[in-house]
Amino acid sequence: MNSKFNEQLELLKATPGALTGINRGIERESLRVSSNGQLAQTPHPESLGKALTHSTITTDFAESLLEFITPVSTSTSVLFEQLQDIHHYTVKNLGQEQLWSMSMPCYCADEDQIELAQYGTSNIGKMKTTYREGLKNRYGSMMQIISGVHYNFSLPQQFWQLKQAPGMSEQDKASAGYMALVRNFYRFGWVIPYLFGASPALCSSFLQGKKSSLPFEALGKGTVYLPYATSLRLSDLGYTNSSQADLCVSYNALDSYLHSVEKAVNAHSLAFEKIGVKENGQYKQLNANMLQIENELYAPIRPKRVTFANEKPRHALAARGIEYIEVRSLDVNPFSAVGITPLQSYFLDVFLTWCALKPSAEFDPSRCNEYKGNFTKVVLEGRKPGITLEISREELTIPQWGEKLMLEWREVAAMLDRDNNTQSFSAALTELAPSFADPELTLSGQLLKELKSLEIDNGEFAIKLSNQYKQELASGSYQYWNEDDFTQFRVESTAKQQAIESADKVGFDEFLEQYFAKA
Secondary structure, X not given: XXXXXXXXXXXXXXXXXXXXXXXXXXXXXXXXXXXXXXXOOOOOOHHHXXXXXXXXXXXXXXXXXXXXXXXXXOOHHHHHHHHHHHHHHHHHOOOOOEEOOOOOOOEOOOHHHOOEOOOOOOHHHXXXXXXXXXXXXXXXXXXXXXXXXXXXXXXXXXXXXXOOOOOOOHHHHHHXXXXXXXXXXXXXXXXXXXXXXXXXXXXXXXXXXXXXXXXXXXXXXXXXXXXXXXXXXXXXXXXXXXXXXXXXXXXXXXXXXXXXXXXXXXXXXXXXXXXXXXXXXXXXXXXXXXXXXXXXXXXXXXXXXXXXXXXXXXXXXXXXOOOEEEEEEEXXXXXXXXOOOHHHHHHHHHHHHHHHHOOOOOOOHHHHHHHXXXXXXXXXXXXXXXXXXXXXXXXXXXXXXXXXXXXXXXXXXXXXXXXXXXXXXXHHHHHHXXXXXXXXXXXXXXXXXXXXXXXXXXXXXXXXXXXXXXXXXXXOOOXXXXXXXXXXXXXXHHHHHHHHHHHOOOOHHHHHHHHHHOO
């Protein structure tokens, strides 16, 4: 083990409670579909409340793309009780529709079937829809209806107090620590799609007739797959942005990160200028810059802070530092009714804590392609026997990396178990460890095995699971909230949206001018 890592570990061992009180939250996306797997063409159900202001149920790119958001929790069991309740309430209010059980979208004959998410008549609501109009015009709609799971994570304050950083405020020390975590995630984050990637196959309609250089094989009536892929969602076919390939974002410090993001947000794009910003009085995008807003930066992980009303994310980070990090590289787990399992959560806590503990040298720009290359290799052929990954000039096979990393992860898991009075963190590693030596134990391996053994399409399997999960979730019971709570959430969301709409004092054009005029 690295000597500096050992020093950090010894500090943890000598400080019981330093890992008590980890905050985590989950955001799960899922398409509304008909019983036969067709994309829902109905508006966001009124029974679910207002997507603009609801505390737990909103939408992402499309009107049919639901997003469920848990509150922040220090308890994994409570976190999943809340996630279960949100799903339970939702499926009871979907009528004949159901939730799509996979990351890659259901059958969609034409992008014109995909309606942009609607958020009411307020300026901020119109801005959200206009931003999505820009995404549609820039990249097309198909990639925008891919579903994922985001995992929000923050370490307790007492953990950061262990870090020796003379002259730095607690806020700056935590921000520096989170940036170091992010750098290590870029080095080793390939383990997330390796273990939990669950999109090795997709419906051929997703390609919309476009030719691909990838060596796809056919399965069933309309499924294509890569034999060793883990997450096509994270490939160039999926939720990526090729126009940002050359975008240089610095993760060496919060200041340099914010500077590079601000530069991208303000950099004019000749390609996007050709789209036009406004035509016949209708906006086609918010602006013609490289990024319309910060959210357009496609990244597997982001430093985050809760924002105030109409506050830009980078302004919140500059003013108050990093509050948490958001992991964005998780596929929907098709073997879970809620898209993610507690085992995955326990592993992520271990992995992210390890990323914060492990020494993290600043990025050498010449090595950036190495990290991107490893990630791409894993999403396209991560289960291929004998493939190697080079990290910081050390080249090993995935089984060798797994064996090496597990030694340090087990040490971290032991500290998490101690401080949280459980064995769940170590148990998660014990269950997942064999997946490095046997890639068929990964989610992608299990999924392809199921598809081939049943000899059915990816979509057919997803419909089967979606039907099964709807019945399970609808027949279940509330674990944390109750029906009255969700009724109150819906009522509050309506009142909040009405208040926002009533408070607008300027027209939409002036609102955008004021928003983007703020440095």
